[in-house]
Amino acid sequence: MKKIINGLCIILGFLCIGLGVVGIILPVLPATPFLILAAVLFAKGSTRFHRWFIQTKLHKNYVEPAMGKRAMDRGAKVKALITLFIIFSVSFILVPIWFVKIIILAVALFHFYYFGFKIKTAAVRQEEVRDYGKRS
Structure with a gap:
């Protein structure tokens, strides 16, 4: 059962990354909440994918400023x-x-x-x- 939940978290994490990228392009959809959710889902689902995601520019440009400084x-x-x-x-x-x-x-x-x-x-x-x- 744990493997199923981890796999679901990974799939949903990539879906959230996709929605976050669409949110970067389209001003109607916010990017940061989806990217934060992707980080949480990857942390739950796979340490390998979580480590990969926190090293991407998406994480550095959108998630870190929102979570670290609590400012926009x-x-x-x-x-x-x-x-x-x-x-x-x-x-x-x-x-x-x-x-x-x-x-x-x-x-x-x-x-x-x-x-x-x-x-x-x-x-x-x-x-x-x-x-x-x-x-x-």
């Missing part, structure tokens, strides 16, 4: 808030039931409060700014 850079925060605004606005407009609209509004306000006041904004290091200028 300004660009990631703005992207997340815009995505949340679009999703909650569309949901609010499409749902015909007023009670559900109130719930959507409450959840949206909580998200905006949490991103705005609870998650710190990480300062961009000067070498990151210089490296970004070289890529352009």
Whole structure:
């Protein structure tokens, strides 16, 4: 039974990596939560895959900043808030039931409060700014 659970964790880990990569490309889908979930699933399913994943650029660029500093850079925060605004606005407009609209509004306000006041904004290091200028 343990082998089945470990295999399922590995398969779900790779699925989460795929969703995380799609989230990097599409602004509607958040990447970091899926990549964090992939790390957790690999830790549960296989030490070999977990070691491999924590050495990838995906882990270093998305998971470590979120877990280590407990902060987001300004660009990631703005992207997340815009995505949340679009999703909650569309949901609010499409749902015909007023009670559900109130719930959507409450959840949206909580998200905006949490991103705005609870998650710190990480300062961009000067070498990151210089490296970004070289890529352009």
